[in-house]
Amino acid sequence: xxxxxxxxxxxxxxxxxxxxxxxxxxxxxxxxxxxxxxxxxxxxxxxxxxxxxxxxxxxxxxxxxxxxxxxxxxxxxxxxxxxxxxxxxxxxxxxxxxxxxxxxxxxxxxxxxxxxxxxxxxxxxxxxxxxxxxxxxxxxxxxxxxxxxxxxxxxxxxxxxxxxxxxxxxxxxxxxxxxxxxxxxxxxxxxxxxxxxxxxxxxxxxxxxxxxxxxxxxxxxxxxxxxxxxxxxxxxxxxxxxxxxxxxxxxxxxxxxxxxxxxxxxxxxxxxxxxxxxxxxxxxxxxxxxxxxxxxxxxxxxxxxxxxxxxxxxxxxxxxxxxxxxxxxxxxxxxxxxxxxxxxxxxxxxxxxxxxxxxxxxxxxxxxxxxxxxxxxxx
Numbered sequence: 600x601x602x603x604x605x606x607x608x609x610x611x612x613x614x615x616x617x618x619x620x621x622x623x624x625x626x627x628x629x630x631x632x633x634x635x636x637x638x639x640x641x642x643x644x645x646x647x648x649x650x651x652x653x654x655x656x657x658x659x660x661x662x663x664x665x666x667x668x669x670x671x672x673x674x675x676x677x678x679x680x681x682x683x684x685x686x687x688x689x690x691x692x693x694x695x696x697x698x699x700x701x702x703x704x705x706x707x708x709x710x711x712x713x714x715x716x717x718x719x720x721x722x723x724x725x726x727x728x729x730x731x732x733x734x735x736x737x738x739x740x741x742x743x744x745x746x747x748x749x750x751x752x753x754x755x756x757x758x759x760x761x762x763x764x765x766x767x768x769x770x771x772x773x774x775x776x777x778x779x780x781x782x783x784x785x786x787x788x789x790x791x792x793x794x795x796x797x798x799x800x801x802x803x804x805x806x807x808x809x810x811x812x813x814x815x816x817x818x819x820x821x822x823x824x825x826x827x828x829x830x831x832x833x834x835x836x837x838x839x840x841x842x843x844x845x846x847x848x849x850x851x852x853x854x855x856x857x858x859x860x861x862x863x864x865x866x867x868x869x870x871x872x873x874x875x876x877x878x879x880x881x882x883x884x885x886x887x888x889x890x891x892x893x894x895x896x897x898x899x900x901x902x903x904x905x906x907x908x909x910x911x912x913x914x915x916x917x918x919x920x921x922x923x924x925x926x927x928x929x930x931x932x933x934x935x936x937x938x939x940x941x942x943x944x945x946x947x948x949x950x951x952x953x954x955x956x957x958x959x960x961x962x963x964x965x966x967x968x969x970x971x972x973x974x975x976x977x978x
Contacts, residue, residue, distance in 0.1 A: 611902060614874065618906065621870040625910020625952065626917065628859040628866070633918035633948050635856040637938040638929065642849050645774050645838060645936055653685075653805040655815055656837040660828035663841075665692035665933045669797045670827055678801060681818060683809040688717045691786040692799040694933040695757050703930035704743070704757050706779045708786030714738075717802065718775065725751035725766025734785050736765035740776035742926035742937065755779075760786075773937040777928045803831070841932040849936075860955060863907060868959035871903040875963040896968040903960025904953060911952025915945050 611618045657678070659668040675687045691708035709717070711731040723741065730736045739749055744767045749755055753764045762781055770776050787794045805814060815831040822829045832840070839846060922940035929936050 622910045624866045625863045626914035628862045629911045629914030630918045632856050632859040635852045636944050641936040641939045654834045655803040657801040657831045660830040664697040665799045668799050686804040688802040689798040692933050705933045708783040720768040722766045730765035734782045737762040737781040738766045741769050742776040745926045777935040838934045841934040845931045863955045867907045871963040875967045896964040899964035900960035904956035907952045907956025915948035
């Protein structure tokens with residue numbers, strides 16, 4: 600078939616306006632398909648990463664947003680005495696928006712000496728000493744820094760909170776790069792807030808091979824008669840609960856991806872049908888010159904596949920570029936999902952466009968291959 604490639608390309612370029620519009624429409628549909636896929640991939644990655652970690656989140660029972668959860672900070676000492684607990688990190692959370700949003704800013708206030716033990720960060724700029732020595736200092740995730748155009752040494756304000764950027768960090772977990780880490784006491788003593796002695800949540804790091812579910816129940820039982828009831832869950836389960844309805848919306852977005860695939864199929868099939876109808880006599884002439892009906896069928900399917908693949912390449916390429924540069928994320932209740940571009944997602948988009956292109960050409964190709972030669976020449 601490669602020897603007929605120049606003929607196929609000339610055929611497509613003969614109606615260049617129609618070809619360009621079809622490729623553009625396919626590109627837009629594949630662009631949306633990749634965006635939907637990147638959100639789902641971010642959600643799957645978040646759940647799989649947290650499932651692999653031995654960590655729990657203790658939150659105040661029957662609360663749903665960081666603004667409403669207030670746990671005694673001294674619970675930390677009691678939790679440390681529980682067997683199987685490796686470390687406890689008290690965390691004060693501040694967010695500019697508890698609802699679902701594409702621009703959620705989340706501050707995690709932690710004791711500076713525990714941050715590097717609890718998180719695996721690499722500073723891209725700035726230094727840890729500056730962060731640890733200044734109470735109003737913060738280290739900012741690479742994704743937030745990119746969206747807000749921040750660099751080490753800048754001051755960053757959100758609402759009544761202002762911090763000095765001590766460094767920009769990268770993490771193996773893309774979700775972490777959407778957070779800002781500051782001092783625990785800084786958030787507790789912020790303007791209009793006097794929350795010294797209380798924290799939003801405790802993050803509990805477990806030893807290897809400890810049953811997270813059983814340990815969660817044991818810890819909650821420990822504080823059942825305490826001043827504040829607790830709700831302890833595996834970190835992945837806690838995050839899934841926090842995302843709540845957003846998780847269902849992301850699941851429903853699958854149907855948007857399927858709709859985009861259907862759009863490409865309809866668009867390419869329509870263009871191919873129009874092309875076949877315009878060239879009935881041409882296909883008849885090709886068969887009189889010795890081309891079999893199956894060869895004509897393959898030529899039509901090749902045209903259809905090339906149209907779809909060209910649109911897929913443009914759409915997938917544009918989507919990967921935008922996702923890589925924009926560092927988009929969506930969040931709710933101080934938990935974020937990073938839009939994640941990947942070679943797997945890009946490859947899936949190209950394969951889908953190729954399959955759709957072949958399917959779109961089957962019916963028009965079959966029609967062209969079965970055309971009566973004499974009748975076509977008289978048309």
